[in-house]
Structure formats: structure tokens, C-alpha cells
């Protein structure tokens with residue numbers, strides 16, 4: 153099969169982790185007889201430095217022309233990087249939001265799985281980590297606070313900033329359908345997370361999710377307030393199968409879910425539109441504090457590449473091979489610094505990529 157992939161290495165550790173994902177994909181292609189062509193585009197700080205904007209129209213066109221997009225991460229140190237002296241719409245993150253909107257990537261899937269081999273890296277009590285967990289956050293990605301009108305002004309001489317949180321029923325319905333569909337392929341449980349005790353947008357969210365649920369009598373639906381969910385994720389993550397939530401809640405809960413798996417360096421993600429097209433990226437950022445040191449964990453990006461094979465190309469066996477390789481390498485005791493444990497061998501980013509590529513077989 154021919155796979156036409158656009159890559160966005162991005163900033164910070166982005167180029168390092170994307171290089172390792174390509175290494176693993178190339179090995180998969182060799183072993184399973186596929187042909188991959190890559191085209192790199194600039195986004196975030198890397199694009200600002202060259203073009204003065206975080207994403208050009210040409211880069212969007214290149215992304216649209218591909219079968220799928222593989223991304224590292226964008227952004228710099230938000231306190232010290234000169235990129236954050238620019239107006240908000242010219243900063244690195246604006247490029248990411250623009251590409252999500254331009255490609256209509258409304259469904260962000262963020263699976264959080266505790267690998268048994270990493271239970272020592274899990275910061276939860278041993279009796280909780282021993283239970284293990286395998287959950288998926290279905291985050292709405294093109295609506296809510298991120299895309300509402302915003303402005304900063306003065307009201308009676310007092311500096312005032314406004315952000316608006318808007319959802320319409322169509323936006324809620326389509327992400328709910330995605331969540332119920334995926335729950336059908338998992339354990340059949342959807343927990344819809346909102347703040348319906350305060351927000352109108354959450355009250356509409358609940359109503360529409362209830363309506364969609366009528367078409368899925370085989371799925372168990374419950375609702376949970378977001379503050380409670382934040383607490384339940386550390387009390388007992390094994391209670392969750394699919395967590396369905398809006399954009400900002402999903403952003404925050406997915407970082408929390410990542411850490412209970414041991415490290416944010418393990419959490420993959422897929423951002424999908426309503427067909428097979430997707431952008432695949434780790435949930436973490438550009439980690440400017442460790443960029444260029446060859447110590448970043450590339451596994452989240454490599455698992456994102458596995459999601460790409462599964463969702464955009466229907467190559468389930470190949471995706472399984474990558475996931476098996478991750479399990480096997482962890483079992484053999486290789487660890488990057490963020491997941492290091494006693495008795496294991498510490499390896500850098502590029503060695504982890506080599507080990508995983510070597511582990512791919514039919």
C-alpha cells in the first residue's frame with residue numbers, strides 16, 4: 153500500500169521524536185511491504201522563524217493533500233521564548249488551532265493505558281495501579297473556549313479579558329456519536345463529563361448526549377461533573393472506558409490521565425475528521441526544558457503513528473506490531489529517563505527508536 157504522509161516536526165523535542173516515529177514506520181513498511189512518502193511542513197515556532205506566521209496556507213494545502221499527518225509538537229518556553237512577545241494570533245499555538253479547524257479535526261482520541269511493565273512509574277497507590285486501567289478520552293477539538301470570541305478591554309478603567317464558551321447541538325452530536333461508536337468496540341461504557349451544575353453549554357451537552365444514547369441501547373452511559381472526574385481519575389481510573397468531554401476539560405483531564413500511566417511521554421493521540429483523515433500527535437508539548445538532549449521519550453509519538461496506521465489506513469496488523477514492540481521493549485527493561493525504574497537500562501530518544509524498530513516483525 154502507498155502511504156502519503158505529511159510530517160510536522162515542529163519545535164523543541166518535536167523533530168527528535170518524529171525522527172524516531174519515522175524510523176519505526178519505515179521498518180513497518182519494510183516488513184509488511186508498504187511504500188511511504190513523507191513531506192515535511194513547518195508549523196509553530198519553526199514556521200514563525202521562516203515565514204513570520206505559525207502556519208502558512210501552503211502548509212495547510214500540503215497537509216490536506218496527504219492521506220494523514222504525523223506531528224511532533226509545537227511551542228517554546230512561554231515565559232522566555234521571543235515567540236510569546238508576538239500577538240496571540242501569531243504565536244506557535246495559533247498554528248495548531250488553525251490546522252485543527254482547517255482540517256475539521258473535531259474528534260481527539262487520547263487513550264491512556266497503564267502497561268503492567270510500567271506500574272512502578274505510576275504515581276498512584278500500589279493497590280490502584282495493580283488493578284491497571286485502559287481508558288480513552290474522546291475530546292471535542294474544534295469548539296468551546298478555544299474557538300469562541302475573545303477580547304481584552306478596559307471596563308471603567310479596569311483591565312478586563314473575555315473568552316466565550318459556545319457549543320451548538322450539531323457539534324455535540326457528532327462527537328457523541330464518535331464516542332458511542334468507539335465504546336462499542338471497547339467495553340461499552342461512556343462517561344460524559346461536563347459542568348452541568350453551572351454552565352448552560354454543559355446542560356445542552358448533557359441533553360444532546362442523552363438523545364444520541366437512545367440509538368445505542370447496548371452502551372452504558374453516565375454523566376460526571378468535571379471536578380469529580382479529575383478526582384476519580386486518581387482514585388480509581390479503572391472505572392473508566394470512554395470519557396466523552398468538551399475541548400478544555402479534555403485538554404486538562406488528558407494531561408492528568410497521562411501522568412497516571414507513568415509519564416506524559418507515553419500518551420498518544422489521534423485527531424480525526426468525519427472520514428479517514430487524521431492528524432496524529434503525542435498529547436504532550438515541545439518540552440523545551442529537554443530539547444536537543446536526546447532524552448525525550450518518543451513512545452507517545454510512535455504510538456500515535458500506530459494509531460495513524462489503524463485509523464487512517466486500516467492497517468490493524470501493522471498497528472498491533474508497533475504496540476507489541478512497545479510492550480516487548482518495556483518488558484525487556486529499556487526505559488527513557490521519564491519512566492526509569494530500578495533494575496532497568498536507561499536509553500536515550502534515538503536508541504529507544506532503534507530498539508523499537510528492531511523489534512518490529514510479522
Ligand SMILES: NC(=O)c1ccc[n+]([C@@H]2O[C@H](COP(=O)([O-])OP(=O)(O)OC[C@H]3O[C@@H](n4cnc5c(N)ncnc54)[C@H](O)[C@@H]3O)[C@@H](O)[C@H]2O)c1
Nearest residue numbers: 225226227228416417435436437438439441442448449490
Ligand atoms: N500539541 C502540542 O504541540 C502541544 C501540547 C502541549 C503543549 N504544547 C506547547 O509546548 C510548550 C511547553 O509546554 P509545557 O512545558 O507546559 O508542557 P510539555 O508537555 O512540553 O512539558 C511538560 C513536562 O513534561 C516533560 N515531557 C513532555 N514530553 C516529554 C517526553 N516525550 N519525554 C519526556 N518528558 C516529557 C517536559 O520535559 C516537561 O517537564 C508550550 O509552548 C506549549 O504551548 C504543545
Ligand SMILES: CC(C)[C@H](C(=O)O)[C@@H](O)C(=O)O
Nearest residue numbers: 227245248249403435436437
Ligand atoms: C498547545 C495547546 C494549544 C494544546 C491544546 O490545548 O489543545 C495542547 O495542550 C494539547 O493538549 O494538544
Ligand SMILES: [Mg+2]
Nearest residue numbers: 403404407435
Ligand atoms: Mg494539552
